[in-house]
Amino acid sequence: MRREAWLILGMGAVVIVITASLLYTIYLFSQTQHDQDDADRTAEFEGTLPVEATADPGGEQLYARSCVACHRESGRGRAGAFPPLAGHLPSLYAREGGTDYLIDVVLYGLSGDIEVDGETYRGFMAPMAHLDDGDVAEVLNYSLQAWGNAYQLPEDFTAIEAEDVADRRDQGLAPGDVRDKRKELFEAP
Ligand code: HEC
Numbered sequence: 001m002r003r004e005a006w007l008i009l010g011m012g013a014v015v016i017v018i019t020a021s022l023l024y025t026i027y028l029f030s031q032t033q034h035d036q037d038d039a040d041r042t043a044e045f046e047g048t049l050p051v052e053a054t055a056d057p058g059g060e061q062l063y064a065r066s067c068v069a070c071h072r073e074s075g076r077g078r079a080g081a082f083p084p085l086a087g088h089l090p091s092l093y094a095r096e097g098g099t100d101y102l103i104d105v106v107l108y109g110l111s112g113d114i115e116v117d118g119e120t121y122r123g124f125m126a127p128m129a130h131l132d133d134g135d136v137a138e139v140l141n142y143s144l145q146a147w148g149n150a151y152q153l154p155e156d157f158t159a160i161e162a163e164d165v166a167d168r169r170d171q172g173l174a175p176g177d178v179r180d181k182r183k184e185l186f187e188a189p
Pocket of ligand 1: 066067068069070071081082092105106110111113116121123125128140143
């Protein structure tokens, strides 16, 4: 009787191990599939870049260093906490004053309620004025074109230049002021 109990227990353990490894394999497979989708998308996207600026890997590195912690590698941020840049930045760029606004967010930060894709964010993004003019331009150009954003840019898109960033310095804006500028951005026609 005791032996049988051990046998049942042993078989139970084997079944559990097999089920777990099966589930893990399925998980790994779905992850690979996901990565593959991203790779396909990137390959497709690299072939049709409207602007050469993205060929510069500097922007990607800057993004990885300064932005990825919140806006994530996918550029999708985290709903309710960090707004997405993917599928979103081109719509800001396209607005009157959009370039200036994007530069201001990086130089002066942003705080206060904003709404993106029906989701409200009551967050705070710290100013990053320590980045030099060229780096601010580059990281924004990268974010404007990565993740398929390039497809959504207006045809007359011109890459942001270091001089554009220099022009926005020394305004002494607070993160809340930048939020007011965002409001104006959406009120303008
Ligand atoms: C520590 C987290 C964090 C980091 C790092 C960060 N951001 Fe943000 N970002 C936020 C948050 C939070 C908001 C929204 C703030 C709010 O709700 O007012 C935001 C908002 C923005 C917006 C405005 C979006 C809109 O719809 O107006 C842009 C543009 C942006 N970030 C770009 C960047 C870039 C580019 C970098 C890197 C240079 C970066 N962020 C780094 C947290 C971060």
